Amino acid sequence: xxxxxxxxxxxxxxxxxxxxxxxxxxxxxxxxxxxxxxxxxxxxxxxxxxxxxxxxxxxxxxxxxxxxxxxxxxxxxxxxxxxxxxxxxxxxxxxxxxxxxxxxxxxxxx
Amino acid sequence: xxxxxxxxxxxxxxxxxxxxxxxxxxxxxxxxxxxxxxxxxxxxxxxxxxxxxxxxxxxxxxxxxxxxxxxxxxxxxxxxxxxxxxxxxxxxxxxxxxxxxxxxxxxxxxxx
Numbered sequence: 001x002x003x004x005x006x007x008x009x010x011x012x013x014x015x016x017x018x019x020x021x022x023x024x025x026x027x028x029x030x031x032x033x034x035x036x037x038x039x040x041x042x043x044x045x046x047x048x049x050x051x052x053x054x055x056x057x058x059x060x061x062x063x064x065x066x067x068x069x070x071x072x073x074x075x076x077x078x079x080x081x082x083x084x085x086x087x088x089x090x091x092x093x094x095x096x097x098x099x100x101x102x103x104x105x106x107x108x109x110x
Numbered sequence: 111x112x113x114x115x116x117x118x119x120x121x122x123x124x125x126x127x128x129x130x131x132x133x134x135x136x137x138x139x140x141x142x143x144x145x146x147x148x149x150x151x152x153x154x155x156x157x158x159x160x161x162x163x164x165x166x167x168x169x170x171x172x173x174x175x176x177x178x179x180x181x182x183x184x185x186x187x188x189x190x191x192x193x194x195x196x197x198x199x200x201x202x203x204x205x206x207x208x209x210x211x212x213x214x215x216x217x218x219x220x221x222x
Contacts (some may be wrong), residue, residue, distance in 0.1 A: 004152075006152075008150070021154055042216075043200055043213035043214060043215050043216050044153070044200075044213050046210060046211070046212070049210065088152055088153070090130070095174065097143070097158055098211065100145075100152040100153040100154075101152050102150075102151050102152040103150075103151075103152050
């Protein structure tokens with residue numbers, strides 16, 4: 001079992017729709033959770049971090065964390081073609097390095 | 111503010127050659143990392159450092175070496191390059207909480 005799992009996609013959504021990206025992790029003591037966006041040929045950039053159960057909103061992005069079920073998700077509202085990218089989920093434990101999932105490729109069609 | 115700077119951006123190596131990927135950061139971060147990313151895959155940690163003079167292995171260290179003589183620099187050495195080392199390499203840095211990681215632009219390496 002991979003430590004951090006994501007569906008590789010591609011996830012295709014029409015412009016203006018909500019894109020839902022999911023991530024599960026295996027280590028129950030994980031404490032920090034991140035979503036990175038990576039455009040093709042570019043480096044990852046941090047878009048959301050979440051540390052406690054529940055929702056965290058930032059503009060069109062909402063991160064959701066459920067530690068009991070060991071999953072974290074990212075919702076992108078009003079999806080735009082510029083949101084087309086690969087989204088990497090990363091999970092961390094205190095004192096340890098982050099573990100990245102394989103990424104989900106999102107395609108937003110005009 | 112340059113952030114994390116990697117060189118070279120592109121390099122082709124022949125099997126058995128050696129090279130060093132350079133990485134420097136100007137954010138005074140204690141933590142620095144080297145990741146590799148194979149096509150369509152996530153990031154795998156090669157080596158990391160929590161401060162000058164301290165380095166440790168990550169998930170995939172075989173075939174690589176690092177050093178950390180200063181806070182700013184964290185070069186990655188490839189010895190005896192193999193086709194399996196064809197990948198994109200990202201250097202990164204962070205504050206001691208190790209969580210918010212800032213990435214360099216990447217180095218595309220092909221071993222033929």
